[in-house]
Amino acid sequence: MNHTLSDNMIPPPEMRQLMAETGASRVIYENDLLRQRLQRLYSLACDVRHESEDAILNDKIRQLYDEIQSLKSEWNEHDRWEKLELFPYASWYLGLEPDLHRSIEQEYGLAGKYLHLFVVQADRLQQPYPRSEATRLASYVLYAYAALVNRLEEEDQIIRSLEDRSNRYDF
Secondary structure (H helix, E strand, O other): OOOOHHHOOOOOHHHHHHHHHHHHHHHHHHHHHHHHHHHHHHHHHHHHHHOOOHHHHHHHHHHHHHHHHHHHHHHHHHHHHHHHHHHHHHHHHHOOOOOHHHHHOHHHHHHHHHHHHHHHHHHHOOOOOOHHHHHHHHHHHHHHHHHHHHHHHHHHHHHHHHHHHHHHHOO
């Protein structure tokens, strides 16, 4: 039977170190991949804002659109795992508020709104995209980028705390 902390099951002492190490390793790995994807989004958005040739500008918007769709899929899976497994355990283990995920997921909501706005507006606008509209679309991505990078930094702080406590008590 597979129980998680969301089932109100506290892991036995011999599993705590393994859970801390496994969770920390997974977050570090996934956050690195998400940072790489976010950096691609950031670079493309900056390219759009500074591009003078319309054909290249429109190609960059299409690339941004595809990258956003991929990011949303990856981020949703990452978020689901954090919400159901990582943060309930980290909250319990570190003695933090039980709804740790809920208290820091506002960045997800804000970023999600900006990415959704990009997709909706990109779908609504006729191609080729006018320069002013392309710049506005790129701005949505930059706002989402800032919120998501902040979110990853918060996760890193939690993971460092989890690792520090695990190492200090030698669990």
